[in-house]
Amino acid sequence: MRTILFGNSYGGYLANLCAKIAPWSIDFILDNSSFVNLFGNIFRLIGFGKEIDFTRYHGTYDDTLFKNIFLYLSDKTYWNNNKFSKNYFSNARKIIREPLNKEHLIIQS
Numbered sequence: 134m135r136t137i138l139f140g141n142s143y144g145g146y147l148a149n150l151c152a153k154i155a156p157w158s159i160d161f162i163l164d165n166s167s168f169v170n171l172f173g174n175i176f177r178l179i180g181f182g183k184e185i186d187f188t189r190y191h192g193t194y195d196d197t198l199f200k201n202i203f204l205y206l207s208d209k210t211y212w213n214n215n216k217f218s219k220n221y222f223s224n225a226r227k228i229i230r231e232p233l234n235k236e237h238l239i240i241q242s
Contacts, residue, residue, distance in 0.1 A: 139163035149232035156241060183207040184214055 136159050138148035145167025152159040183191070183205075191205040198204055212222040228234050 135160040137161045137163065139165075140167065141165035142167060146232070150230070153232050153237065153241075 138151060138159060139145075139162070140148045141164070145162075145164035148159075148162045148164060149167060152162055188203075188205060190207075192207045194206060195204045196202075211220055212226070213220050215221055228237070231237075
């Protein structure tokens with residue numbers, strides 16, 4: 134039986150991560166508009182941008198609900214940027230989430 138994964142945006146990203154983690158079990162991926170590298174947007178995508186700059190790395194915002202008020206919204210996250218915390222989002226935790234990380238692709242090939 135063939136295993137076909139498909140998705141767009143986050144769904145496509147998760148399909149690519151499945152293929153990275155278990156490449157022998159995935160036959161095809163149909164991906165429409167997922168993100169494959171996490172440079173630049175990583176803080177917004179994992180939800181702790183508010184610790185760094187909530188006006189730049191927010192999940193979404195609304196500027197139409199109130200006059201002269203920008204409402205910035207962020208996801209609750211498990212991760213933080215405190216190097217002494219067990220939930221520190223280290224570089225290793227970042228690159229494991231990149232489907233096209235060159236070093237990982239070489240090891241798996």
